[in-house]
Structure formats: C-alpha cells, structure tokens
Amino acid sequence: MNVTEASPKEVSQAETPFSNLTPDFVLDAVESMGFVSDARIYTLNSYENRVYQVGIEDSQPLIAKFYRPERWTDKQILEEHAFSFELQDLEIPVVPPMLHEGNTLLNYKGYRIALFERRGGRAPELDCEDTLYSLGQYMGRIHAAGQATPFEHRPSLTVESFGSKSREFLLANNYIPASLLEAYTTITDQLLEKVTARFDLIDYTPIRLHGDCHPGNILWRDDKPNFVDLDDARNGPAVQDLWMLLSGEPERQHIQLANLVEGYEMFCDFQPKELGLIESLRSLRLMHYVAWLARRWNDPAFPMHFPWFNTERYWAQHINELREQLFALEQPSLKLMPDF
Structure with a gap:
C-alpha cells in the first residue's frame, strides 16, 4: 500500500483542529475521492478523531474518518491499516479501510482521511x-x-x-x-x-x-x-x-x-x-x-x-x-x- 503524503501543518494545530469540518467540507472531501454523495451526512460517536456516515448515490453509505492532526504519524496509521488487512486475509471479521488509487490513507486540504465500509450490528451479549x-x-x-x-x-x-x-x-x-x-x-x-x-x-x-x-x-x-x-x-x-x-x-x-x-x-x-x-x-x-x-x-x-x-x-x-x-x-x- 502507498500513501499520498498528508500535510498536517496545513491544518490549524491550535485549539480547534477540526474547526474546518463543516458538512460541506466533509462532503467535498468524500466526493474528491470519486464518490457522488446524496448529501446525507451523520456525525458518529467519536471524539479523538471525527467520523461521519456519508450517503452515496445508488450505493451503501460509507464511513469517513478524519484523523486528529499530530496524534499519529503516517507510518503509524499505515501500520494500523496493514494489520487490519492482515487480519482480513485470515478471514477474521474486521473492517479495513477502503483503497482509493492504491492508497488507504488519503489527503484532502491537509486532513488525513480513511474511508470504510459501513457495517452494522449490535453489542455482544456478554452473559451468553x-x-x-x-x-x-x-x-x-x-x-x-x-x-x-x-x-x-x-x-x-x-x-x-x-x-x-x-x-x-x-x-x-x-x-x-x-x-x-x-x-x-x-x-x-x-x-x-x-x-x-x-x-x-x-x-x-x-x-x-x-x-x-x-x-x-x-x-x-x-x-x-x-x-x-x-x-x-x-x-x-x-x-x-x-x-x-x-x-x-x-x-x-x-x-x-x-x-x-x-x-x-x-x-x-x-x-x-x-x-x-x-x-x-x-x-x-x-x-x-x-x-x-x-x-x-x-x-x-x-x-x-x-x-x-x-x-x-x-x-x-x-x-x-x-x-x-x-x-x-x-x-x-x-x-x-x-x-x-
């Protein structure tokens, strides 16, 4: 896997690293990867990063994850991605990132992004x-x-x-x-x-x-x-x-x-x-x-x-x-x- 080098310094590292992530910005980022959005967007429960469910025309929604700037290096994120693909190859049910032009770690105006298949489910019954x-x-x-x-x-x-x-x-x-x-x-x-x-x-x-x-x-x-x-x-x-x-x-x-x-x-x-x-x-x-x-x-x-x-x-x-x-x-x- 290759990576398009992100440029985290383009994003404000002060107190609000995600301040630019308006709904339009998120939709533009996803569409820049070749998808056509139906303009439906839902913010998911994530605080360390920012994660959104984005509706896609004539297809299932996808999950867009915007990594918190400066938390991980590109190499550390790619190592996480590689581990998920390794587990998937062993038929272990994980959700690896999607590939776009051979890359899993994508860049849009300084934000590092990964896209994932949406996968539903319920919490496991730990009394069973x-x-x-x-x-x-x-x-x-x-x-x-x-x-x-x-x-x-x-x-x-x-x-x-x-x-x-x-x-x-x-x-x-x-x-x-x-x-x-x-x-x-x-x-x-x-x-x-x-x-x-x-x-x-x-x-x-x-x-x-x-x-x-x-x-x-x-x-x-x-x-x-x-x-x-x-x-x-x-x-x-x-x-x-x-x-x-x-x-x-x-x-x-x-x-x-x-x-x-x-x-x-x-x-x-x-x-x-x-x-x-x-x-x-x-x-x-x-x-x-x-x-x-x-x-x-x-x-x-x-x-x-x-x-x-x-x-x-x-x-x-x-x-x-x-x-x-x-x-x-x-x-x-x-x-x-x-x-x-």
Missing part, C-alpha cells in the same frame, strides 16, 4: 456463554497473528506511557485542584509503585493488540463478532484485549473468563500469569483516560460532551476510584476456574 466462547475464538485468532511480529512504529502500552506520563501532564498543567493535590499525588505515587512492581514481577511477551477491545468496539453480526476501530492498536500484554470483556462480581467473571479462554485456546496459547496484570491495566486505563480528557480540553467537542470533567467533584471521585484500585491491587488476582 456461546457468545463469549466465540469472542474468545476470534480473539485467539487475532492474537495468533499479533504474535508473529510486533508493531514497528506504533507505541506500546507501558506503565510510563499510560500511567507516569498521564500523571506528569495533569500535574504540570495544574489540573488537580489545590485542595486535592496532596491526596492525588499520594495515591498516584502508591498506585504507580504497585503497578510497576506487578509489571516487573510478571514476565510477558508484548504482541500486537486491538488495544481498545471494549464491547462498544465489537459489533455482533451474522452470528459472529466484527471488530472495529483499531485506532488504539499497539503492542502490549494479550490480556489487555480480554479483561474489558469481563464484568460483574468475581464469580461471574470467573465464568466469563473460562468461556473466553476455552475459545481462545483453540487458536492461541493463553498465559494465565497475565491475569495478574488485570487490575494494573485497569488502573492505567483510568489514569490515561482522565489525562486524555485534559489533553483534549481545548477541543470544543470535549467541554460540550464531558461537562462534568475538571470540576472539584470530578477529581474527588477520580481519587476515590484510584483508592479503590489500590485496594484491588492488594487482593488475589482473578484465576481460571479450577475445572478449566
């Missing part, structure tokens, strides 16, 4: 054992491919990238209210110490991951899962793609895990020791998420859709969540059911 078994099978197939070679350009999920750097950004930019600063610094010091110790204790081999495999990124269609949005694909422990499919009380999670792993091991060896990373990964996700909101706060879409963020009450709640994670890290790790 057959659904979990099937999810495990497909995740095992994804990870079997992911083990072949790591990403060269895309980042890795580490304590530093998700935890330490998130904390540093919030403190350096004075997001934590003065009344809660001591509590925040104390709890994050303790949490990062325990998470680091856990990562040092558990030896694992990083593989290519979906990276953000929560139920909202899985569409159940034709009796199988369709995995969408590989935008957060990165190197990391395999269990990162599994733990977000577990929920509820420990007894319920044991049953869910057993069904997932039973399907998973049809195609890929599961490493039970990685279960000891789940609460650490959950802690890092919490820290990364709030720093993500803070980093994007100058984007007008964020105050509009997350009005509860950056209030004293919010930070108090976040500190309590981190305290709960500190407690969870001191509890026995989730394990496979004895009869598995």
